[in-house]
Each structure stands twice: as structure tokens, then as C-alpha cells.
Amino acid sequence: MTILTRRSLIGVGAGGVLLSxxxxxxxxxxxxxxxxxxxxxxxxxxxxxxxxxxxxxxTPADISPVFKANGSTDPKDDDYRRHADAGFANWKLRIDGxxxxxxxxxxxxxxxxxxxxxxxxxxxxxxxxxIGQWTGPQLGPLLKAAGLLPAxxxxxxxCADTYGGEISKGGAQxxxxxxxxxxxxxxFHPQTIIAHSLNGKPLTVAHGAPCRMRIExxxxxxxxxxxxxxxxxxxxxxxxxxKGGYWEDRGYEWYAGI
Ligand SMILES: Nc1nc2c(c(=O)[nH]1)N[C@H]1C(S)=C(S)[C@@H](COP(=O)(O)O)O[C@H]1N2
Ligand SMILES: [Mo]
Numbered sequence: 458m459t460i461l462t463r464r465s466l467i468g469v470g471a472g473g474v475l476l477s478x479x480x481x482x483x484x485x486x487x488x489x490x491x492x493x494x495x496x497x498x499x500x501x502x503x504x505x506x507x508x509x510x511x512x513x514x515x516t517p518a519d520i521s522p523v524f525k526a527n528g529s530t531d532p533k534d535d536d537y538r539r540h541a542d543a544g545f546a547n548w549k550l551r552i553d554g555x556x557x558x559x560x561x562x563x564x565x566x567x568x569x570x571x572x573x574x575x576x577x578x579x580x581x582x583x584x585x586x587x588i589g590q591w592t593g594p595q596l597g598p599l600l601k602a603a604g605l606l607p608a609x610x611x612x613x614x615x616c617a618d619t620y621g622g623e624i625s626k627g628g629a630q631x632x633x634x635x636x637x638x639x640x641x642x643x644x645f646h647p648q649t650i651i652a653h654s655l656n657g658k659p660l661t662v663a664h665g666a667p668c669r670m671r672i673e674x675x676x677x678x679x680x681x682x683x684x685x686x687x688x689x690x691x692x693x694x695x696x697x698x699x700k701g702g703y704w705e706d707r708g709y710e711w712y713a714g715i
Contacts, residue, residue, distance in 0.1 A: 512673035557604025
């Protein structure tokens with residue numbers, strides 16, 4: 458099964474998403490070449506598509522009246538403040554690293570993509586859970602559109618916020634830029650989405666505006682908020698303390714399965 462059919466691929470192109478930052482990609486020859494290439498791709502990651510177990514999904518009646526916000530809820534980082542103050546009008550999500558064609562997506566681009574909506578339970582290691590409805594494009598088709606290279610093994614979510622160090626907020630741990638990572642099995646999982654909405658409304662700053670990850674078979678700390686850049690890598694040893702995430706660098710498990 459291919460997840461990015463000719464039809465959906467053309468849909469992405471028509472929305473300008475694949476083409477942003479590149480003048481002549483709209484030219485039909487190039488687009489057709491690209492379709493042919495995507496259809497013929499024989500990379501190892503194609504084996505990851507399909508046959509994966511889904512996290513439980515709930516009904517609208519199950520949605521928690523209040524979805525607690527946790528961790529960073531109002532980043533003070535200069536870059537983030539500038540974007541938030543401008544309503545994220547100039548913000549772009551980059552998808553780069555081990556890909557053939559890096560993508561640069563505005564929030565309008567993200568909203569124009571085919572979205573998945575899922576009502577799931579978020580479980581935080583601090584002992585609380587909440588059920589919410591998340592909406593956004595699946596990560597897998599975007600990685601495929603970017604031309605993920607065979608060497609890629611993980612994707613890293615680079616976030617806008619510096620977290621920790623504020624003891625009054627329970628952050629006695631050392632401060633650092635928040636980041637997270639998952640393997641390609643989770644990256645291509647159907648419920649792995651770049652969420653732009655919670656319960657039918659655009660994400661608030663507290664919940665990670667303008668977009669945050671949902672990786673539904675893992676715990677709360679994997680659900681990176683304020684995602685600025687998604688980088689395909691073959692290892693994360695070069696990042697921070699090398700354990701693949703802010704909390705992982707401070708002793709948490711990298712695979713936080715529920
Ligand atoms: N960028 C960023 N992402 C983050 C965090 C954070 O502090 N910064 N906290 C994590 C933790 S521990 C949890 S439980 C969830 C909380 O998401 P929520 O605020 O939408 O409830 O976000 C996760 N993602
Ligand atoms: Mo959490």
C-alpha cells in the first residue's frame with residue numbers, strides 16, 4: 458500500500474505545499490517525475506507502512522472538559538514570542554535533514570493538507586490523563602513528500618521553548634531547549650500527526666501553538682509542543698546529551714510506550 462497516492466500527491470502540490478520555496482517545481486514534468494519516483498520508491502521505510510496497532514480512540518462524549526496544560530505553557534524565548542505576537546504569520550515548519558527536498562510549511566499550508574482527526578487519551582508520567590480530539594496532517598506522507606533518504610532512521614522534533622530550571626514550577630532540573638525524537642515506525646504510524654487543532658479549535662499557546670506532535674502510543678513527554686523543525690537523522694548522538702530528547706537526557710526512557 459502506498460500512503461501517498463498519485464491523487465493525494467497532486468493534492469499536496471496543488472496546495473503549494475511541496476512547492477514552497479521552489480519556483481519551477483509546479484511545472485508538470487517535474488511534478489510527474491516526482492510522482493513516478495514516489496511510486497517506485499523501494500526504501501526500507503516503505504515496509505513500515507501498514508499493519509501497525511492503533512492506540513485506542515474515543516467518542517466525542519469522552520472528551521475531557523478541561524485538558525490540563527503541562528511543561529512549558531507560555532514560552533518566553535525571543536523567537537517564539539516574535540512569532541506568537543505576529544499570530545504565526547511568518548512562522549514556517551521546516552522538514553529537513555536526511556531528505557531530498559526540504560519542505561517549509563506555513564500554518565496555512567499545514568491546515569490545507571488532508572488531516573486526520575483522532576480522540577485519544579494523553580497520559581503524563583506526573584500521574585494525570587486527559588482525552589482530547591486532535592486534528593492535523595499525518596507525518597508519514599509529509600516525510601515521503603520530502604523524499605526521506607534511505608539513511609534516515611529517526612525524526613527529531615526541535616521545539617521553540619527552553620524548559621526547566623524554574624523550581625517554583627517544579628522544574629528543578631537543568632534548563633535546556635525542548636526536543637524529542639521517534640523512530641520511523643512511529644513516524645509512519647497512522648496516528649502520528651502534526652496537530653494544529655485541539656477539540657476543533659486552533660491550538661492555544663498553552664497546548665503548543667502553532668503545532669505540536671501527537672504520537673499516540675507513547676507518553677505525554679513525547680508529544681512535542683511548539684515544533685519548529687522536523688529533522689530526519691541517522692542518530693541523535695550529536696544533539697544535546699545524545700539521548701534523543703529533553704527528558705531522555707535527564708533520565709527518562711527514550712521509548713515511552715503506554
Ligand atoms: N516543547 C515542549 N513540549 C512538551 C513539553 C514541554 O515542556 N515543551 N512538555 C511535555 C509533557 S511532560 C506533557 S505531559 C505534554 C503536555 O501537553 P499539554 O500542555 O498539551 O497538556 O507536553 C509535552 N510536550
Ligand atoms: Mo508529562
